[in-house]
Amino acid sequence: MSLLVLQSDFRAWLETGSAQASSAFAPEAQPGLLVYQNNYRASLMACLEESFPRTLAWIGGRAFRSVAATLIDARPPDSWSLDHYAAHFPVALAKALPxxxxxxxxxxxxxxxTEAFVGPDAVALTADDLSHINWDTAVLRLVPTARMLTVTTNAAAIWSALASDQNPPAAAALTTPAQLLIWRAEYTSCFRALDRIEDELMGDMDNGIAFVDVCRRLISALGHAEGIMTAGNWLGRWTTDGLLINIA
Amino acid sequence: MHSFGLGLRKPHYTEFLGTEVPVDFVEVISENFMIDGGRPRDILRQVRERYPVALHGVSMSIGSAQGLDRGYLARLRALVGEIEPLFVSDHLSWSSTPGFNSHDLLPLPYTAEALSIVCANIGQAQDALSRNMLIENPSSYVSFAQSEMTEWEFLRAVSDRTGCDLLLDVNNIYVSAVNHGFDPVAYVAGLPLDRVRQVHLAGHSQGENLLIDTHDKPVPAPVWSLFAHVIERAGPVAVMIERDDNIPPLTDLLAELVMARALLPRKVAA
Structure with missing residues (x-):
């Protein structure tokens, strides 16, 4: 038996635990094979439990482990990083709990x-940096960990309550979908809700947007005085939040 | 001159960064820091400013017939470049087949084919990292009838062919010896001890039929005894307590290091 075939047979055993898969190995190997299969499933289960503590708290261990076991049965890990396996779990939950x-x-x-927590480092602009910028040509860019997430439920409020050991609210659908901005400020992952105009601007800031265009769009949406004031307020908030890099 | 260190684990970050912990080096799990950025990388940079750091991998899968993951190697190379570690180590085992990664240290048959594959993979890794690796003996729960040599003969051949050094996990020798019925002293006698650069000490648990390498208990008496046998015969090595679960207070692990020092042969104990 070549090494490749042996490893393929071993994989089949880990994935299925079936008598057919174990028959590729000698009878005296069976106790050891059970240890490896237990390790395989336990490490994936532990990975999911450690990656989603709020979700685990929200739906309880029994429901959580049922969905996790279904995922483990259906989808083996394929990356060297165990953390990458966690990325499949939200889809498994959506499918299992529609x-x-x-x-x-x-x-x-x-x-x-979690992804923001270990995302690329970047030096965010500070309030002091803003005084040296030519605003006629300045282009705003977001820190590389920033991403947007659309939610249709009060999942953000549930997360916040669970994270602060408060009683979470009952699950509820939002009247209209909301956009959440997620990013890392220095070493802390953060999120907050965006309003419609800020959401549109953030989408464009991924690739860089001129500050004069930000002002133009806010003036168009809100009128001159309020648009200019909002641009200034948002610039201050984006800076305080640690969201901006490389204004050039 | 022997040196003594500990595996760096999260509950002890504050003590390692805020106090002078009496260790000669720390060892970290490479994959935990093969990330883009954030606090973990920053902590590792701070630790590196205070202590020599050994990088210990669990996912290179040097026994994979499919070869190594180039993306993995590139990330490890970047980390090595930044940390300038004392050692870079991984296990004599395999984890991945095409499209699959078990995230476990799976056993190899000790055949000529496996030897050829392992040596090619270690050669590729050492070329990519521009340095020698340390290869660690695994604990195992299955052995293969098709094996053509013992594990210690296999390790000797790997070291001879690739020039790699060895990380000798004394607990793993003991666990595998009990599980497979070989003599741990014969294992040690068969190794090229002059290639051993690092030694791991850890605990294990009794499973239903087998000893399990759990790293969740203090180093037990039979492992201390085997360590005393090893250290009497080895050259200068970096000795480390490896605890991965049920992490105790740092003082408990430092007490185990005191025990390790006490077991040094008299001639080098001073």
Missing amino acids: DDPEVAELATLEQAL
Whole structure:
């Protein structure tokens, strides 16, 4: 038996635990094979439980582990990083619990916060930096960990309550979908809701947007005085939030 | 001169960064820091300013017939470049087949084919990292009838062919010896001890039929005894307590290091 075939047979055993898969190995190997299969499933289960503590708290261990076991049965890990396996869990939750959409959205938010936590470093602009910028030519860009997430439920409020050991609200659908901005400020992952205009601007800031265009669009939407004031307020908030880099 | 260190684990970050912990080095799990950025990388940079750091991998999968993951190697190379580690190590085991990664240290049959594959993979890794690796003996729960040599003969051949050094996990020798019925002293006698650069000490648990390498308990008496046998015969090595679960207070692990020092042969204990 070549090494490739042996490893393929071993994989089949880990994935299925079936008598057919174990028959590729000697009878005396069976106790050891059980150890490896237990390790395989336990490490994936532990990975999911550690990656989604709020989701686990929200739906309880029994429901959580049932969906996790279904995912483990259906989808083996294929990356060297165990953390990458967690990215599949929100989709598995959406499929398993279609009548409870807040669960998958809560898990998606947790996953996004985790990804931001280990995302690329960047030096965010400070208020002091702003005084040296030519605003006629300045182009705004977001820190590389920033991403937007659409939610249709109050998953964000549930996350916040669970994270602060408060009683979470009952699950509820939002009257209209909301956009959440997720990013890392220094070493802390953050999120907040965006209003419609800020959401549109953030989308464009991924690739860089001229500050004069920000002003133009706000003036168009809100009128001259309020548009200019809003641009100034948002610039201040984006800076305080640690969202901006490389104004050039 | 022997040196003594600990595996760096999250509950002890504050003590390692805020106090002078009496260790000669720390070891971290490479994959935990093969990330783009954020606090973990920053903590590692701070730790590196205070202590030599060994990088210990669990996912290179040097026994994979499919070869190594180039993306993995590139990330490890970047980390090595930044940290300038004392050692870079991984296990004599495999984890991945095409489209699959078990995230476990799976056993190899000790055949000529496996030897050829392992040596090619180690050669590729050492070329990519521009440095020698340390290869660690695994604990295992299955052995293969098709094996053509013992694990220690296999390790010797790997070291001879690739020039790699060895990380000797004394607990793993003991666990595998009990599980497979070989003599741990014969294992040690068969190794090229002059290639051993690092030693791991850890605990294990009794499973239903087998000893399990759990790293969740203090180093037990039989492992201390085997360590005393090893250290009497090895050259200068970096000795480390490896605890991965049920992490105790740092003082408990430092007490185990005191025990390790006490077991040094008299001639080098001073």
